[in-house]
Amino acid sequence: MKRFAIFMLLSIILLFAGCNSTETSSDSNEKAEKKTPLTISAAVSLTDALEEIKEIYEKDHSVELTFNLGGSGTLAQQIQQGAPVDIFISANHEWMDTLEDEDLVNTSTREDITGNKIVLITGMDSNFKYESVDEIEAADVDQIAIGNPESVPAGKYTEEILHKLKKWDELEKAKKLVMAKDVRQVLTYVETGNADIGFVYESDAVTSDKINILAEADLSLHDPIIYPGAVLADTKHEKEAEEFLKFLLTEEAQNIFEKYGFKK
Numbered sequence: 736m737k738r739f740a741i742f743m744l745l746s747i748i749l750l751f752a753g754c755n756s757t758e759t760s761s762d763s764n765e766k767a768e769k770k771t772p773l774t775i776s777a778a779v780s781l782t783d784a785l786e787e788i789k790e791i792y793e794k795d796h797s798v799e800l801t802f803n804l805g806g807s808g809t810l811a812q813q814i815q816q817g818a819p820v821d822i823f824i825s826a827n828h829e830w831m832d833t834l835e836d837e838d839l840v841n842t843s844t845r846e847d848i849t850g851n852k853i854v855l856i857t858g859m860d861s862n863f864k865y866e867s868v869d870e871i872e873a874a875d876v877d878q879i880a881i882g883n884p885e886s887v888p889a890g891k892y893t894e895e896i897l898h899k900l901k902k903w904d905e906l907e908k909a910k911k912l913v914m915a916k917d918v919r920q921v922l923t924y925v926e927t928g929n930a931d932i933g934f935v936y937e938s939d940a941v942t943s944d945k946i947n948i949l950a951e952a953d954l955s956l957h958d959p960i961i962y963p964g965a966v967l968a969d970t971k972h973e974k975e976a977e978e979f980l981k982f983l984l985t986e987e988a989q990n991i992f993e994k995y996g997f998k999k
Contacts, residue, residue, distance in 0.1 A: 770799040771975045774819060776810040777802055778826035778962060779917045780851065780889070780936045784995040788988055798975050806917040808886030814839055814967065821976040824848060824964040826936075827888035831963040840965040841973070848983050849997040851960040852937040853892050853952040856925050858945065863932055865949045868956070869900050871932070873909040880924040880933035883914040888960075889921070890914070893934040895957040922946070936960070938996030962997075 770793075777785060782804050789800045803810065803820065811830040814820055815837065823840060825831045834840045855871075857863040865871060871879070882890030897903035906912055913930055915921045918939050924930040926945040940948050964983065966976040982988055989999060 770797050771972050772799045772801065773821045773972055773975055773979060774801045774803060775822040775824065775979075776814065776818070776820045777804055777822075777824040777964075778807050778810075778888070779804040779919050780826060780939055781824060781962070781997075782919070783942055784938070784992050784997060787991050787994075788983070791987070791991075792979065792982060796975075796978070798979065800979070806882065806887040808888075809916070812886075820967050821970040821972055822964060822966055822980060824962055825888070826851070826960070826962055827891065827958075828961060828963055829891075830888070831965060835965070839968055841968050841970075842965070844966040844977055844980060846964055846980060846984060847999065848962045848964045848980075849989070849992045849999045850962065851997055852954075853889065853896065853934055853957065853960070854937045854940050855932060855949045855952070856922075856935055856940050856946045857932045857949055858925055858928055859947060860928075861931065861947070863949060865932070867950045868896060868952050869902075870950075871900075871902060871906075873902075873905050873911050876911055876931045878913050878924075878930040879906060879911050880913045880915055880921040880930035882918050882921055882934075883916065887915070887917055889918045889934065889936055892952075892957040892960060896934070896952050899956045936996070941996040 785802055793800060807825040807827060807830045811834055814823060814834060823834065835842055855865060855868050881893045884890040884894040894903060913924060915924060918935045921933045921935050922939050922943055925933040926943060940946060964980050966973060966980060970976050
């Protein structure tokens with residue numbers, strides 16, 4: 736009887752020990768699987784490059800990346816209105832400067848991530864044969880698609896180009912300019928034939944097999960196209976956000992950007 740009692744006591748002790756071990760193991764697994772969420776508001780032209788970078792980065796880091804993609808001006812305005820964002824990557828310095836002036840980004844984390852070029856495109860079946868941007872004439876075209884200069888950096892660069900070539904006023908007066916919400920919409924307008932020609936980033940042009948690149952805008956016609964990135968001042972994940980931003984500067988990430996038409 737005494738032996739039976741001792742056996743039962745040992746069994747109960749081992750049972751509790753096993754339960755505690757299971758709970759501890761379960762807790763450890765939960766902690767290991769828990770990933771830090773990072774929201775990155777980025778210029779829509781970066782879409783394809785960032786998606787490939789996301790796949791690589793998440794394999795080796797305990798983070799879950801979510802991209803909020805759009806025109807830089809729209810994204811900056813969302814941040815001004817309190818959108819929960821950890822990192823902002825703009826397609827020009829201007830919108831980043833605006834947020835920096837309002838103390839909405841951590842200035843010490845700001846980095847120039849990559850660069851781009853503006854190209855003139857037309858549809859695959861188009862008869863347009865322009866060899867340079869300065870050949871554009873209002874009489875030749877019905878619709879020219881550009882990003883809205885008020886919120887889309889690519890549109891602002893395009894406006895600079897056309898002003899320097901003294902073509903903006905003529906095209907605007909003739910109502911030839913169709914304003915798009917971002918460069919991807921410009922691309923769609925040209926791909927579908929809703930616009931005869933359009934101005935997009937080279938990185939957007941290389942993603943499509945439905946358009947031809949007619950000409951590249953001379954770099955002297957517009958401000959340098961640089962994509963600055965910075966961590967938001969009110970992020971709850973400062974360490975993880977800074978680490979991702981630094982990764983974008985590595986050779987591995989830069990090679991991916993170049994693959995999609997970007998170059999720092």
